[in-house]
Amino acid sequence: MxxxxxxxxxxxxxxxxxxxxxxxxxxxxxxxxxxxxxxxxEHAIEISIKDHKFEPDSLKLPAGKPIKITVKNLDATPEEFESYELGFEKIIAGNSSAIIRLKPLKPGTYMFFGEFHQDSALGHIVVE
Ligand SMILES: [Cu+2]
Missing domain, CATH: 1.20.5 (Single alpha-helices involved in coiled-coils or other helix-helix interfaces)
Incomplete structure (x- = not known):
């Protein structure tokens, strides 16, 4: 029981x-x-800055997806990662990194550059 x-x-x-x-x-x-x-x-990619140049300097990204770009500045001096066409600019201190998030993009080619070294720090993004 x-x-x-x-x-x-x-x-x-x-x-x-x-x-x-x-x-x-x-x-x-x-x-x-x-x-x-x-x-x-979210489509995540990484790009670095070395000797005031982007590596890689050409990026391929998918259209219609949010983008996360991690930028590593391997130089000792600061750089400003900027694109008029994509509407961002961000100063990245020497030997540090930053994250830039972009809204879904339309297909096309978009230029970007390092404002502090525009003679060498140039690149473009192809969205397709
Ligand atoms: Cu600027």
Whole structure:
């Protein structure tokens, strides 16, 4: 008698715990799902500045996707990463990096340059 009572409690307790676990997985799953979608939509690329030149100086990017550009300035002096056509400018201190995020782009060719060394720091982005 005592055994069946405690096993009934035990069964309810186990049901409660498994319901909690299902809820936790559902919440965790939704959260992971959202961040995965965000990461999948954003196209991330990296570009560096060395000897006042961009490496690479030509980038190919997909149209219609948000873009994340990480710019590493490997020179000791600051550079300003700028594009009139894409409407950004950002000063990057020597030996440091910066992130530039762009809204989804239309197909085309867009020029960019390093404003502090415009004779050598030139490049372009082809969006297609
Ligand atoms: Cu500028």
């Amino acid at each position: 005592g055994t069946s009572f405690s096993s009934r409690i035990g069964a309810r307790f186990r049901a409660f715990i498994s319901a909690l676990a299902v809820a936790a997985i559902a919440v965790g799953g939704a959260w992971i799902g959202a961040s995965e979608v965000q990461a999948a939509e």
